Amino acid sequence: METPAGTMTETAAGTLSRTAPATTAETAEDGLARAFDAAVAADERIEPRDWMPEAYRATLVRQMAQHAHSEIIGMQPEANWITRAPSLRRKAILIAKVQDEAGHGLYLYSAAETLGTGRDELLDKLHTGRQKYSSIFNYPTLTWADVGAIGWLVDGAAITNQVPLCRCSYGPYARAMVRICKEESFHQRQGYELLLALSGGTPAQHAMAQDAVDRWWWPSLMMFGPPDDASAHSAQSMAWKIKRHSNDELRQRFVDICVPQAEALGLTLPDPDLRWNEERGRHDFGAIDWTEFQQVLKGNGPCNEQRITQRRRAHEEGAWVREAAAAYAAKREEVTAS
Amino acid sequence: MTDVRTTAAALALGDDALVLSHRLGEWAGHAPALEEEVALANIALDLLGQARILLSLVGDEDELAYLRDERSFRNLQLVEQPNGDFARTIARQLYFSTYQLALYRELASGQSEFTGLAAKAVKEVAYHQDHAEHWTLRLGDGTAESHRRMAAACGGLWRFTGEMFQPVEGLDIDWPALEAGWLASVTDVLDRATLGVPDGPRTGAWTAGAGRQGLHTEPFGPMIAEMQHLHRSHPGASW
Numbered sequence: 001m002e003t004p005a006g007t008m009t010e011t012a013a014g015t016l017s018r019t020a021p022a023t024t025a026e027t028a029e030d031g032l033a034r035a036f037d038a039a040v041a042a043d044e045r046i047e048p049r050d051w052m053p054e055a056y057r058a059t060l061v062r063q064m065a066q067h068a069h070s071e072i073i074g075m076q077p078e079a080n081w082i083t084r085a086p087s088l089r090r091k092a093i094l095i096a097k098v099q100d101e102a103g104h105g106l107y108l109y110s111a112a113e114t115l116g117t118g119r120d121e122l123l124d125k126l127h128t129g130r131q132k133y134s135s136i137f138n139y140p141t142l143t144w145a146d147v148g149a150i151g152w153l154v155d156g157a158a159i160t161n162q163v164p165l166c167r168c169s170y171g172p173y174a175r176a177m178v179r180i181c182k183e184e185s186f187h188q189r190q191g192y193e194l195l196l197a198l199s200g201g202t203p204a205q206h207a208m209a210q211d212a213v214d215r216w217w218w219p220s221l222m223m224f225g226p227p228d229d230a231s232a233h234s235a236q237s238m239a240w241k242i243k244r245h246s247n248d249e250l251r252q253r254f255v256d257i258c259v260p261q262a263e264a265l266g267l268t269l270p271d272p273d274l275r276w277n278e279e280r281g282r283h284d285f286g287a288i289d290w291t292e293f294q295q296v297l298k299g300n301g302p303c304n305e306q307r308i309t310q311r312r313r314a315h316e317e318g319a320w321v322r323e324a325a326a327a328y329a330a331k332r333e334e335v336t337a338s
Numbered sequence: 339m340t341d342v343r344t345t346a347a348a349l350a351l352g353d354d355a356l357v358l359s360h361r362l363g364e365w366a367g368h369a370p371a372l373e374e375e376v377a378l379a380n381i382a383l384d385l386l387g388q389a390r391i392l393l394s395l396v397g398d399e400d401e402l403a404y405l406r407d408e409r410s411f412r413n414l415q416l417v418e419q420p421n422g423d424f425a426r427t428i429a430r431q432l433y434f435s436t437y438q439l440a441l442y443r444e445l446a447s448g449q450s451e452f453t454g455l456a457a458k459a460v461k462e463v464a465y466h467q468d469h470a471e472h473w474t475l476r477l478g479d480g481t482a483e484s485h486r487r488m489a490a491a492c493g494g495l496w497r498f499t500g501e502m503f504q505p506v507e508g509l510d511i512d513w514p515a516l517e518a519g520w521l522a523s524v525t526d527v528l529d530r531a532t533l534g535v536p537d538g539p540r541t542g543a544w545t546a547g548a549g550r551q552g553l554h555t556e557p558f559g560p561m562i563a564e565m566q567h568l569h570r571s572h573p574g575a576s577w
Binding site: 072075084089102310317319323329 | 360363364366367368369372376379380382386387389390393399400403404423424475479480481483487565567568569574575577
């Protein structure tokens with residue numbers, strides 16, 4: 001990752017170089033667009049100083065901000081169990097995981113800042129509902145087993161989505177994803193191991209694990225987004241090589257990965273239509289409830305209001321702390337300058 | 339197996355770390371900035387690591403954490419105090435990390451069951467103290483509002499600082515010297531933060547050493563009820 005200071009310089013320089021040739025704007029811009037298309041076609045990385053179409057920039061800001069917001073809101077359902085974790089080992093693992101998520105949020109905001117936006121601006125958009133976060137975090141964690149189901153299924157789905165992003169055309173995003181995916185894989189294995197312990201534990205623990213998988217399975221499949229024929233941004237994102245695979249393709253991959261893992265866990269997946277299709281060499285699975293998905297996206301999921309209220313409250317209640325830090329820094333600068 | 343004196347000392351130090359770690363864990367998702375989410379979780383994790391080593395010197399870490407009642411915990415009353423606002427949390431961190439740093443430095447330089455642990459932990463604790471010191475300066479010498487809150491926090495927790503220097507059985511420490519060093523260090527930070535040392539006694543009527551004897555404040559019971567409920571709901575289960 002670049003340092004925040006380096007990021008700011010690069011953004012400033014990039015803006016200058018893009019606006020400099022004002023007199024021959026038309027022809028210069030055409031040439032830049034051709035160079036951009038050629039770079040994307042050759043699988044080269046686009047870097048912050050490079051010219052890029054405004055729509056490419058806007059799409060990336062939207063996607064990276066939403067990704068960062070998801071890390072931050074995603075801390076809540078798991079933090080809900082930190083104070084109740086049933087062993088000190090599990091508690092340590094969970095604190096480390098939530099800490100990693102805050103770190104992932106920081107990487108992603110930094111990466112988004114290379115596109116000329118600021119973290120404060122992005123957070124403001126989150127707090128006012130103008131930017132979204134992943135719909136999955138609007139579901140509640142009702143038992144300890146939910147912590148395992150989130151690790152196995154939610155992090156598993158996130159990894160399936162994110163590994164191709166390590167080859168995304170925008171360099172800072174791709175590099176952030178390399179780091180994030182390493183840590184996410186670790187979390188996913190820990191979640192799986194948590195469920196394995198429950199599944200092989202007492203009957204009450206086994207039932208707790210099954211109940212959690214029953215509740216998290218379908219919301220996890222929704223994490224891949226709407227079906228291909230209803231996905232607004234897909235075609236353009238694939239042309240720009242921000243996205244590498246379609247929603248439905250990634251969802252299918254995830255199902256194929258999860259089925260044998262569920263068997264190894266001794267747990268069932270809550271889909272009567274789930275079966276191996278010999279001809280396709282893949283699993284067929286039942287229909288997703290897209291009405292529920294749309295409702296959650298619109299803010300009517302079980303926890304939408306709670307999640308955003310807690311986030312806003314943390315931000316508002318922390319305002320005096322951030323103001324104090326800024327005032328103190330300004331005083332120190334004065335002392336150093338005089 | 340460990341002797342009675344080592345057990346008493348390991349429980350006192352282990353419970354301090356366990357309980358403060360739990361309190362810091364309550365901040366997850368509520369911190370004033372993302373950097374503080376990372377920092378507070380990091381400190382909670384360091385303390386939990388220390389607690390696990392110390393409690394394991396005494397017996398099974400989970401049995402000790404989850405199956406003892408309030409009257410059997412040996413932590414300082416200071417560390418069980420509710421988080422309050424960020425200033426209250428920082429004041430608690432300043433008082434405790436300054437104590438823990440001095441104590442672990444002394445243990446690390448001696449020869450006891452705690453030498454190894456202290457030598458490792460002292461690096462973590464130095465970071466905790468640095469974090470608390472810098473935030474004390476920022477809040478004390480920041481805005482009028484932050485100054486007011488930090489002064490109230492330091493004053494409110496002052497009466498819990500005396501118990502840190504009640505001798506702990508099994509720790510061969512020059513307690514009056516430890517206390518003098520702590521007071522000098524905290525006074526220096528509070529002065530630089532434009533706060534000054536709070537007025538009032540450093541111990542209440544029955545505060546001195548009370549936590550070490552299993553006499554706790556009211557917020558502690560609900561805290562361990564939350565901490566222990568799941569573990570206690572499934573007797574004998576492994577996790």
